[in-house]
Amino acid sequence: MTRPYHHGDLREALLAAAETILETEGLPALTLRAAARAVGVSHAAPANHFGDMTGLLSELAAVGYQRFGAALATAMDAAGPDPRLRFQAMGRAYVGFARAHPGLFVLMFRSERLDASRPALRAAIDASREALRQAISARSTAPAGPLQMAAQAAAYWSLVHGFAVLLLDGRLNGMIKALPGPADADDLLEAMLTTVTLAG
Structure with missing residues (x-):
C-alpha cells in the first residue's frame, strides 16, 4: 500500500x-x-x-557534499582565527564525516557513478571545495606561486583524505593496535595533524 x-x-x-x-x-x-x-x-x-540511477546517486552525493562542506566550515569557525588550529579542525571534521557517513563518503568520490553536470551536485562540490581551499590557503605561511599553492593544497588534501580512506578500509587497524596504551584512531589523527602543523 x-x-x-x-x-x-x-x-x-x-x-x-x-x-x-x-x-x-x-x-x-x-x-x-x-x-x-x-x-x-x-x-x-x-x-x-x-x-535514472545516476540521477539518484548524484542527488544523494549532493546532499553529502552539502553536509560535508557545512561540517568543515562549522569546525573551522569554531576553531577561531589561528590558521593552524583551523587546519587541524578541518582535518578532524573531514575524517569525522567519513566515519559518521562511510557509505555516503565513498559515494561522493565515486565519480564514475555520478553526473557532475547536475546543478545541485556541482554547487555542493564547489561549496565544499571552497571550505577546503580556505583551510589550506590560510595554512600557508609563506607567499607562493600558483604551482606551489596547488601542490600544497594537493598535499594537505591527500593527507586527510588518505587517512579517512585508509581508516574506512581497515588498513590502519594494525598500526592503531600497535599504538601504546589506550591510544586509538583519534589519537593517531591528532598526532598526524599536529606533526604536519608543526612542520609547516
Missing part, C-alpha cells in the same frame, strides 16, 4: 531511504526499486524525480 505524500515530500523521502540503504546495506543494494519499496511507492516514482 502506497503512502500519500504532499508535493515535494516524496523526493526527500526517497533520498532519505536511499541513504539508509546505502549506509546499512551498501551501494550494490541501492536501486531505484529498493528506494521506492522502502518509501512505499510505485517502482516508477523515483524516475519521475531523478530520471
